[in-house]
Each structure stands twice: as structure tokens, then as C-alpha cells.
Amino acid sequence: MTKDNPAYKFSMQVDYGKYLEFAAATGFKPKPEKEMPVVPPTFLATAEAWLPPGTWPAGEILGFDLKRSLHGEQEFIFHKPIRVGDRLNGRIWLESTFSKTGSRGGEMRFSIWVTDFHDENGNSVAQSKMTIVETGSEK
Amino acid sequence: MNLNESQVIATREFGPISRTDIVRYQAASGDFNPIHHDIEFAKSAGFDDVFVVGMLIAGYLATFASDLVGVESINKFKIRFQAQTWPGDQILCSAKIIFADQHINGNERLVTLELIAKNQNGVLAATAQADARISSDSLLLSSK
Numbered sequence: 001m002t003k004d005n006p007a008y009k010f011s012m013q014v015d016y017g018k019y020l021e022f023a024a025a026t027g028f029k030p031k032p033e034k035e036m037p038v039v040p041p042t043f044l045a046t047a048e049a050w051l052p053p054g055t056w057p058a059g060e061i062l063g064f065d066l067k068r069s070l071h072g073e074q075e076f077i078f079h080k081p082i083r084v085g086d087r088l089n090g091r092i093w094l095e096s097t098f099s100k101t102g103s104r105g106g107e108m109r110f111s112i113w114v115t116d117f118h119d120e121n122g123n124s125v126a127q128s129k130m131t132i133v134e135t136g137s138e139k
Numbered sequence: 140m141n142l143n144e145s146q147v148i149a150t151r152e153f154g155p156i157s158r159t160d161i162v163r164y165q166a167a168s169g170d171f172n173p174i175h176h177d178i179e180f181a182k183s184a185g186f187d188d189v190f191v192v193g194m195l196i197a198g199y200l201a202t203f204a205s206d207l208v209g210v211e212s213i214n215k216f217k218i219r220f221q222a223q224t225w226p227g228d229q230i231l232c233s234a235k236i237i238f239a240d241q242h243i244n245g246n247e248r249l250v251t252l253e254l255i256a257k258n259q260n261g262v263l264a265a266t267a268q269a270d271a272r273i274s275s276d277s278l279l280l281s282s283k
Contacts, residue, residue: 042216075215076217
């Protein structure tokens, strides 16, 4: 699996209803639809809503145990502002995976997942990077 | 607001986070990991209760950053989760603003917001950073 051969592909519409829902959930003051507002910085987390329910790359591809996994880090980079009304194509791929010995002795596994977002003309508009950590089985 | 200041501290509070707030975020984002709303599942994973979705804390910090410098100006947002937060927790956010020395494109300037989120007991929940390009007259710091 690579950038050119992603694990998942999806298409998402940045719609105003989802923008309002996300704004309400995060204390963000929404703007009128007619302004085609720029979405808040973590809005692209809603890409998950455009994948089949239950999609979880770290579990499906690396066998991470959901009960022992944590979200370690998250990053969003914007090459242009993402606005209500945009249609985006997404590709999810595994950038790297590595292990460390945890403080309680078990093996901690790390995986870094990248989602590249392109507009309808194929221009790269944003990138999301997510670090998922599976803690050791020794609790 | 004097742009010659190299740093400004701003603060904002969110919460207390209810279970409904967690569910509202999960429905909005599409992340239905049961560990954040299904107490039986959370117990089976060794936790005493459900814990707050980290990305909700990220969303609060992103809202805070957006209100400080303008949502359109932010071109990078990065967060590292440090500790779990729990239903009933209050989230106290603070920001340090670091101005780049040089102006770019006339009166545009790069700024970095260094953000932290703590719970009501002072436990560090997350650290984050937002990079933005602002014009010198657009900073929206109306309160400390």
C-alpha cells in the first residue's frame, strides 16, 4: 500500500448541513450558506462519514485491537481553504508503522495514516495525518 | 492590539462535556467508536467509563484558534493528545501567539498559535499548534 495505491478511496461533498452539525458539536459559530464559508480546521475528520460504516484502517489492515488503541496525534494541512460546496476526492494510505516497548513492558504499535484530498480538477487541496497507537497487552 | 507584542495569551473554556456532547460530536464526525458512548464496551476494554473523543477536544481548540485569527487564515492545525478526558470534564484552553519576524506579501504575516487544553484539575489533555497567515489589521483578539 502506497500513496499511489491507497487502501481506501472515497468522495465527499462538503455540505452545509454537515457544516452546521459539526459547528454545533465543536462550539464553532457558523456563517450563512450563501457565503460558502470556510470549514473549521478539523472539519475534514468528517471524511469518516463518507466511508462504509465501521471502516477502521488500523484494525482492518494491521489487526490493531480497537479496545487497546488510542488516537495519538492528528494533523491537517490546507493548500487552499476548504469551503461549503466543495467536492473532494480522498485517498487513505499507510505512511509508516513501527513499534516501541511501552512503560508497562508490552509492545506498543504505532501507525501513521495519511488522507490526501483532491478537488475535482485533481489539484491537491489538503492532507490529513493520523497517528494511531495500540498499547501493549500487559495492562 | 499591538502587533509589536511578540506573544499574547488568550484563554477560553468549553464544557462541562456531557455524554450528549460526545454523541453529538460522534454523529457529526462519523466516528462511531463505541468506547466513547457504550459504557459496557468501555468497561470491557478496562476503563471505568466512556472517555471523550480526542477529536472533540481538537475541535474545541480549532474553534478557539479560528476565533482568534480567522478560520480562513489557518493553513495547518496539529494536535497531540496527552491524556484522556471524561464526561463532566471542563476544558480550559489557552493560546500563546508567536509572530514571525518578517512580513510576507506586503502586510501579511505568518503566525503560530501554540495551544493547550487542560481539564478542571489542571491535567494536560492536549497540545496543539495552528499556523496562519494574517494581515496586520485583521487580528480578532477582542478578549483575554
